[in-house]
Amino acid sequence: MKKHLYLLLLLFSTAVFAQQKQVITSIDTLKNKIGAEFKLSIKTTVDTSAKVIFPNLKNIGALEVIHSYPIDTVKLDSKYELIKKYGLTQFDSGRYVIPSIKIFINSKPFVTDSLLVEVANVQVDTLKQKMFDIKDIAAAENPMGDWCKYLLIIALIIGIGAFIYWFIKKRQEKKLQAEIIKTPIEKATTLLDTLEKKELWQKGEVKAYYSELTDIARNYIEEAIEIPAMESTTSELIQGLKAASVKKKMTLSQEIIENLERVLKQADLVKFAKSKPLDFEITEDRNKIQKVILTLDDSIPVEVEVEEDMLLNEAQRQKQIQIQLKKQRKKRIVTALASVFFLLFAVTTFFIITKGFDYVKDNVLGHPSKELLEGEWIKSEYGNPGIVIETPKVLQRVDLTKTLPKDGMALIKEMQSFAYGSVFDQFYVMISTLKFKQETQIDLTKSMDGILQSLEAQGAQNMIVKQEEFETKEGIKGRKAYGTFSQINSLTKSSVKMYYEALLFSQEGGLQQILLFHEEGDKYGDEISERVLNSVELKKAAQ
Structure with a gap:
């Protein structure tokens, strides 16, 4: 029989196989403190086609229903085992009777057993109990x-x-708009208008004004008449303009050439000799440049394309x-x-x-x-004998009964398992509980060896194992194993080193097992494991 028991411990499977043909009523405790929760459980086993109705109650007798838990459904071959739990409480001390509750199976009423519970006051010794001030207002967490x-x-x-x-984009559009002006005369007149809007000479920037004014004239001459006006001195520009006018058969008056020369020389004096023309002279020079540009443009022969x-x-x-x-x-x-x-x-x-x-x-x-x-x-209770534990996610019921040998299953009265993640995830937690049909003396050390062998069978390599005694807050003693192992990542095909912890307890013919592991060096995984294990509370096995 022990050989079959250790074979079962190599597998992490859970399912419930106990069959019930009647309504069974149970409660987690018969004595509790004021405001504490009693968990009333109603269990029945029915056909898969049966219709079962559990009442929706606000009170059961003198006790208040503070939580109506979802129905836990377990499939047993061709039947379903339904477990309905109610969370009850009472805020006055005394003894209270939980009366019978009527449930309906295929419209037929069935009555639960009545129970007697006791609610005790919470004794507070103000001489020994340290008193604290009211806490400051805590900042709400950002969701x-x-x-x-x-x-x-x-x-x-x-x-x-x-x-x-x-x-x-705006700068480029503005620049492109300036670049696609069709003719040099349009460009020159636009620049003259822009220069006037700047009001440079009115602000005392006479040198900058004359520099831009003459540059407009030089640029126009260079583009329209095609002579190097920008690099030429004033005298060179005038000589080049005269030569170009003859070559291009332009009709230019002496006055236009003299006006251009006069403004260019005035600009040279302003830029290099720090000359300061009067306001009316500046205005006249601007008008002269505009007239020169317009006259030059009119005098250029038009070529019909x-x-x-x-x-x-x-x-x-x-x-x-x-x-x-x-x-x-x-x-x-x-x-x-x-x-x-x-x-x-x-x-x-x-x-x-x-x-x-x-x-x-x-x-x-x-x-x-x-x-x-x-x-x-999430804090919840799993399995029988129950394990109360706090986990980052709700553990899902898993069914591995198909992996168990038939002769091994014959030894088990009830078996359940719950898990989050998988053995290939970065974090994995699993809880297994089982009860045997016959009372058996269990060696936790050998049972733990079987669990570790199971990890190796699932791909764990190079295992480092340390074992020690473990005791819960309630004083229940068990066995703890911890260490590291390597496994191959199924996606990257690379080796990943994992840290694991396993706890094993034996109570009244039942086993309670907790297994978790995460990637080694993951500080958050370490904190999760510590918090999970610190929250463990073990329940006595239900008969």
Whole structure:
């Protein structure tokens, strides 16, 4: 029989096989303190097609129903075992009768047993009990955690990138608009109007005003008449203009040439001799330049282009504009993305310097174990004999009965198992309980060896094992094993080193087992394991 028992301990399977043909009533304790919870359980075994109705109650006798737990359903071959639990409490001391409750199975009433419970006062010795002041107001936790701040930072960085894109686009559009002016005369007249709007000489910036004014005239002459006006001195420019007028058969009066020369010399005096013309002289010089430009433009002979050439030139111009627009769009996107990546890099570097690389990795990039640790934990009771435990997630019932040998199953009266994750996840926890049909003396050390052999059978390699005695807060003694092992990651095919802890207890013909492991070096996994094991409460086996 012991041989079969150890074979069962190599497997982590759970399912309930005890069959009931009547309604069974039980309660977790008959004595409790004021305000504490009694858990009333009603269990029945029915056919899979049966319709069972449990009452929805607010009070059961003098006790208040503080929680109506979901019905726990276990499939037993062709039957279902249904367990309904009610959480009861009472805020006055005394003895109370939990009366019979009527449930209906296929419209037929069945009555539960009545129970007597006792509620005791909580004794407080104010002479020995240390008194404390009222605690300060605690700040409410942010339901989104630190992610809210990170999302705001990311949104801000994206907003900055979008603003940079928009700003560059506006500047490029303005520049392109200036570049696609059709003729030199349009460009010159537009620049003269822009110069006047700046009001440079009115602000005392006479030198800057004359510099821009003469540059407009020189640019026009260079583009329209095709002589190197920008690099020429005043005298060279005048000589070049006279020669060009003869070559291009331009009709220019002596007055126009003299006015241009006079303004250019005036500008030279302002720029190099710090001359300060009077206001009316500045205005006259501006009018002279405008008249010179308009006169020069009128005197340039007009060449009649063939219609086909005009269409070709327009098509080429439009093509050049589209090419330039694509280049500008690409430049805007590259600049905006580069700005965003630079800001992300700067923010990340700042956090690495101030908080450390682990902080950035865990809080910005994310860490599965950290999310489990900081999530909402669940405290619940599993199995029979019951194990009350607090876990990051609700443990799901698992059924591995198909993996058990038939001769081994013949020894078991009841068997249950619950787990979160899988043996290949970064964090895994499993609870198993079982009861035997016959009372058996169990050697926990050998049973623990069987559990460790089971881990090796499932792929654990290079196991390091340490065993010691373990005692719960209630004084129940058991066996603890812990250490490390290596396993192959099914996705990356690389070896991962895991840390494990296993607890095993034997009570009144039943076994209670807790197994958990996580990646070695995971500080959040260590904190989860410690919190889980510190929360363990063991219940006595139900008969």
